[in-house]
Amino acid sequence: MFNIDPVPGLDCGDVAAQWLEKVLKKKARLLYQLTIPSPRRSQEFVEQYPLMKGDDNALYADQFPYMLMTRESVADLEERVNFPLSPQNFRPNILVEGSNKPYDEDDWAYIKIGDAIFRNLSPCSRCIFTTVHYKTGxxxxxxxxxxxxRTYRKTDDSNSPFFGLNLAIEIIGNISEQDFPKCDKFCPL
Structure with a gap:
């Protein structure tokens, strides 16, 4: 976590920790979130992202509960870097296919997938972790x-480029792999 208050969790024990340490080759513990915690964000964070609501919980994520991107955006970036990329380089938890054009998601205010409606909180700023291969490390x-x-997806006041969307849930519902998103630029669906 980066500049976020600690989040409590249940330690899953030494067996889980030993397995993680063997795989990661460093000290690690596995935590499990039993209940939905109270929001864990600083006042500065709330002021920076005014569309956040009091119940937008990220649990163990850095800042936001959901990150969405489109395959079309990944394909466009892949052409530009001229070597194979995977959406997993960016670790989205929602990957959409079938948008009209790359970076179409930049303009989506609300996204309905299945029964759920998500609210766009901000573009996702990207860091050095995108340069680490998701399989090999x-x-x-x-x-x-x-x-x-950084050559085409950043703002003037930041060195961090944007790629994907940070989302929060507006209406809780089930989503599945077969659901096609419906998007709106202005108001909830």
Whole structure:
């Protein structure tokens, strides 16, 4: 977590920790969230993202509960870096296919998938973790795809490019892999 208050959890024990340490080759513990905690964000964070509501909980995520991107945006970036990329480089928990064009998601205010409606809180700023291969854990020596993203997906006041959307749930509902998202730029669906 980055600059966020600690989040309590249930330690899953030494057996789980030993397995994680073997796989990760470093000290680790596995925590489980039993209940939905009270919101864990600073006043500065709330002021920075005014569309956040009091019950938008990220649990163990860095800042936001959901991150969405489209395959079309990943394909566009892949062409620009000229080597294979996977959406997993960016670790979205919602991946959409079939948008009209790359970065179409930038303009979505609300996204309905299945019975759920999500609210766009902000573009997702990307960091050095995007340069670490999701399977091998090896960092890309030439800083791709972050280097390329910085050439066309950043604002003037930040060195962090944007790629994907940070979302919160507006209406809780079930979603499945077969659900096609319906998007609206202005108001809830």
């Amino acid at each position: 090896i960092k890309e020596p030439n800083m791709e795809p972050l280097r390329t993203l």
